[in-house]
Amino acid sequence: xxxxxxxxxxxxxxxxxxxxLFEDVLSHSGLVCxxxxxxxxxxxxxxxxxxxxVKAELPGITDRDLEIKVEDNILVLKGYRMLYSEAxxxxxxxxxxxxxxxxxxxxxxxxxxxxxxxxxxxxxDGVLTLVLPKKEVRVTQISIE
Numbered sequence: 001x002x003x004x005x006x007x008x009x010x011x012x013x014x015x016x017x018x019x020x021l022f023e024d025v026l027s028h029s030g031l032v033c034x035x036x037x038x039x040x041x042x043x044x045x046x047x048x049x050x051x052x053x054v055k056a057e058l059p060g061i062t063d064r065d066l067e068i069k070v071e072d073n074i075l076v077l078k079g080y081r082m083l084y085s086e087a088x089x090x091x092x093x094x095x096x097x098x099x100x101x102x103x104x105x106x107x108x109x110x111x112x113x114x115x116x117x118x119x120x121x122x123x124x125d126g127v128l129t130l131v132l133p134k135k136e137v138r139v140t141q142i143s144i145e
Contacts, residue, residue, distance in 0.1 A: 039100035041077075045108065051133040052114065056106070059126035060099075066128070070116050077128070078105040 042057045056077060058066070066079040083101040110116070115135045122129050 039081075039102060039104050040106060041104055043106060051131060052111075054108065054128075054130040054132065056128040056130075057126065058123065058128050061123070061126070061128070063123055066123070068121055068130070070110065070119070073110045073112070075108045075110055075119075075130070075132075076105065077107075078103070080104070 044053075044055045046053055054075070058079075058081070060081050061079060065081065066077070069076050080103050081101050083097075083099075110132065113134045114132045118133045120131045
């Protein structure tokens, strides 16, 4: 069988297009660590009688990598998780990379009942815990004149 002229060039071009497509898919899946890629930590939110609790899974994150703020009535969690090799100066070729890295941000609309001045945050064993106390309900008796 005789090979067509230029088939090597066609295969090379096909290979390059495949690589670009693969890189595009990886960069949108969170496997490539850069500023444009967002990942979303898993979060549980529950209500108790005295307030709300937000728990976010943030393995490998320290308080230095994290910013927590309330803007208007929106709770914002944002930060950055380094790729393991960035954090440890490890070199080598990854064969599988499933841990998310890069910038992340989560936002939650707070109910009016949250006392924003008394929110407490702790991080332990890769879990961020936010306690959002409810405002004290004050009853005012109104007299009739």
